[in-house]
Amino acid sequence: xxxxxxxxxxxxxxxxxxxxxxxxxxxxxxxxxxxxxxxxxxxxxxxxxxxxxxxxxxxxxxxxxxxxxxxxxxxxxxxxxxxxxxxxxxxxxxxxxxxxxxxxxxxxxxxxxxxxxxxxxxxxxxxxxxxxxxxxxxxxxxxxxxxxxxxxxxxxxxxxxxxxxxxxxxxxxxxxxxxxxxxxxxxxxxxxxxxxxxxxxxxxxxxxxxxxxxxxxxxxxxxxxxxxxxxxxxxxxxxxxxxxxxxxxxxxxxxxxxxxxxxxxxxxxxxxxxxxxxxxxxxxxxxxxxxxxxxxxxxxxxxxxxxxxxxxxxxxxxxxxxxxxxxxxxxxxxxxxxxxxxxxxxxxxxxxxxxxxxxxxxxxxxxxxxxxxxxxxxxxxxxxxxx
Amino acid sequence: xxxxxxxxxxxxxxxxxxxxxxxxxxxxxxxxxxxxxxxxxxxxxxxxxxxxxxxxxxxxxxxxxxxxxxxxxxxxxxxxxxxxxxxxxxxxxxxxxxxxxxxxxxxxxxxxxxxxxxxxxxxxxxxxxxxxxxxxxxxxxxxxxxxxxxxxxxxxxxxxxxxxxxxxxxxxxxxxxxxxxxxxxxxxxxxxxxxxxxxxxxxxxxxxxxxxxxxxxxxxxxxxxxxxxxxxxxxxxxxxxxxxxxxxxxxxxxxxxxxxxxxxxxxxxxxxxxxxxxxxxxxxxxxxxxxxxxxxxxxxxxxxxxxxxxxxxxxxxxxxxxxxxxxxxxxxxxxxxxxxxxxxxxxxxxxxxxxxxxxxxxxxxxxxxxxxxxxxxxxxxxx
Numbered sequence: 001x002x003x004x005x006x007x008x009x010x011x012x013x014x015x016x017x018x019x020x021x022x023x024x025x026x027x028x029x030x031x032x033x034x035x036x037x038x039x040x041x042x043x044x045x046x047x048x049x050x051x052x053x054x055x056x057x058x059x060x061x062x063x064x065x066x067x068x069x070x071x072x073x074x075x076x077x078x079x080x081x082x083x084x085x086x087x088x089x090x091x092x093x094x095x096x097x098x099x100x101x102x103x104x105x106x107x108x109x110x111x112x113x114x115x116x117x118x119x120x121x122x123x124x125x126x127x128x129x130x131x132x133x134x135x136x137x138x139x140x141x142x143x144x145x146x147x148x149x150x151x152x153x154x155x156x157x158x159x160x161x162x163x164x165x166x167x168x169x170x171x172x173x174x175x176x177x178x179x180x181x182x183x184x185x186x187x188x189x190x191x192x193x194x195x196x197x198x199x200x201x202x203x204x205x206x207x208x209x210x211x212x213x214x215x216x217x218x219x220x221x222x223x224x225x226x227x228x229x230x231x232x233x234x235x236x237x238x239x240x241x242x243x244x245x246x247x248x249x250x251x252x253x254x255x256x257x258x259x260x261x262x263x264x265x266x267x268x269x270x271x272x273x274x275x276x277x278x279x280x281x282x283x284x285x286x287x288x289x290x291x292x293x294x295x296x297x298x299x300x301x302x303x304x305x306x307x308x309x310x311x312x313x314x315x316x317x318x319x320x321x322x323x324x325x326x327x328x329x330x331x332x333x334x335x336x337x338x339x340x341x342x343x344x345x346x347x348x349x350x351x352x353x354x355x356x357x358x359x360x361x362x363x364x365x366x367x368x369x370x371x372x373x374x375x376x377x378x379x380x381x382x383x384x385x386x387x
Numbered sequence: 388x389x390x391x392x393x394x395x396x397x398x399x400x401x402x403x404x405x406x407x408x409x410x411x412x413x414x415x416x417x418x419x420x421x422x423x424x425x426x427x428x429x430x431x432x433x434x435x436x437x438x439x440x441x442x443x444x445x446x447x448x449x450x451x452x453x454x455x456x457x458x459x460x461x462x463x464x465x466x467x468x469x470x471x472x473x474x475x476x477x478x479x480x481x482x483x484x485x486x487x488x489x490x491x492x493x494x495x496x497x498x499x500x501x502x503x504x505x506x507x508x509x510x511x512x513x514x515x516x517x518x519x520x521x522x523x524x525x526x527x528x529x530x531x532x533x534x535x536x537x538x539x540x541x542x543x544x545x546x547x548x549x550x551x552x553x554x555x556x557x558x559x560x561x562x563x564x565x566x567x568x569x570x571x572x573x574x575x576x577x578x579x580x581x582x583x584x585x586x587x588x589x590x591x592x593x594x595x596x597x598x599x600x601x602x603x604x605x606x607x608x609x610x611x612x613x614x615x616x617x618x619x620x621x622x623x624x625x626x627x628x629x630x631x632x633x634x635x636x637x638x639x640x641x642x643x644x645x646x647x648x649x650x651x652x653x654x655x656x657x658x659x660x661x662x663x664x665x666x667x668x669x670x671x672x673x674x675x676x677x678x679x680x681x682x683x684x685x686x687x688x689x690x691x692x693x694x695x696x697x698x699x700x701x702x703x704x705x706x707x708x709x710x711x712x713x714x715x716x717x718x719x720x721x722x723x724x725x726x727x728x729x730x731x732x733x734x735x736x737x738x739x740x741x742x743x744x745x746x747x748x749x750x751x752x753x754x755x756x757x758x759x760x761x762x763x764x765x766x767x768x769x770x
Binding site: 018 | 403404407408410411412413414415417418421447448449451644645648649651652655656658659660662663
């Protein structure tokens, strides 16, 4: 027969101070783990949500990134008439030849300079990226020295408000709009007209990359292969989603540091939980013996104490998640290993992160509770009753 | 029985509890020591004395963009510059993709390189042999030991950035503390085999006359290239290395956050244990007081116990951290751990001080409560 859970709950309530302190200790460990997991989740989201499965990115053969690419503009008409490309709002093939450069901008808070990606695109570039929504002002106009900036660029750098001018290339550019890229990698970019930009950086007659919109996801795959297999082009097609998924590796250092820190803290917290549970067992020696006399078996005593430890850990996990919730959505940046520019992402406490945190806490509770529960179940009834 | 021996005996009365508390505290302090050591390596450590006279000029945007070769002579013309060498990162892959085999391979100009790297100690005859052989390479002694290389051995290198497989001959073996585990070979050799690389360099390593020149020379170099086709960024070697760290995000806040969480955790753990241990001894306190121990005496006894526990945990943690860091810096698996990272005596003392302070604070409240117990009630207490 199992011991009712309410028995454990009452016990936890009875020694409030001890319960709260131990749970808080677990909560802090959980907080650290959540922080790291939320960082990684945010980073993953920035990259995974960036690509559109119907978009094919075209790069020079052998080049791994847009920045190190570059091909002759004369190839562009050939790309444009490839079969399988969707039509844009004017009934023309939806393609955009683009130039990507990295510029250096000073941070608003004065903590140094950061690399930012500037992307010059054709008008279709905007249609190719429906996930980017204009939230203020208007899009840049072809042939004008105008830029639109992402929401996070506006908040992180000075001179990035509508009406401001930015200095890069051969002169100043007017900020005319702000867009929201929904946490994707575009959130770290500045967009403008490709021809204006190419002339500013002396790159006329070429593109660093091209984007093609396929009619559907299957056509995208075929289009990708068609580009790569065409001997005349010497270009390579990649699905945009694959391109960004690869960049998630930028988070590797955070991941490794995070794992080490979380494990060390978890071991420490397990010991603390073990201590509390041992004390709980010690206080209740006579009670446990009484339970045994009443007919509760050893396994049920063992289960009961492990459950109590798990509840303690759960309490800690919930407290930890609550402690971290105010930080949800907090923005930070890290250097993108592929584009050399900063990628902005936010802390994302997703359901997966919360579930992982609870699992992590339960493991600590299990480790902390097993030995004391074993100890409790094996106590000699007579000595315990006398004690 | 003296007060201190009384405290020590009480500390280890409940062995299991003390051990668990100590272990718990020690893991937290291990992390704290680790974080402090990282902080010291990144932000406080000035590096070896020679490195304070070294500055690095690179492309303003990214190391991924090479600088033209003619920048070298222009940099040399800046007053205060003693020597300039071109440096380019060739790669870090050796034999296969396994990270255990990975080490840095760079190309430079062997003739002038010794002037900017005087802290790399090389036998003069080996240095000469390296400078004379265009396909020669110089390697770190630790690296040579690891792979069992000798002078005269031939290696085939590969690179993720250059489409060539140069064969180099080991001509010199250098010693430096801390080890840098790199292989250096001639930039001309690479230029010969890679056409588009001709007349370029990844960055320039510059030796200035005195540490005072670092700031003005850096500024002068960047100003000189203000309107050049490629603008530059010049900074001290220390800052250059730090830029890799800061690209990871707000590392300072990150470390401080972890340290804060750790200290708070120890406070909870230690306070918890003391509360448990003092509660179990309520009757004993009453007996002590009956015997004539003053409140202050009882208070200091319990606080002493709390400090002793924390410091014992602290010692374990500091030892653990020292061991862990030594393991990391000497292992070839952990790439990116700075070889200069070590737990210094001030760091150790700081960790122990944190432990003692936390022990003191966490012991105060439960001990104060204990010292205030009413003797009669205490004696009646069934615990």
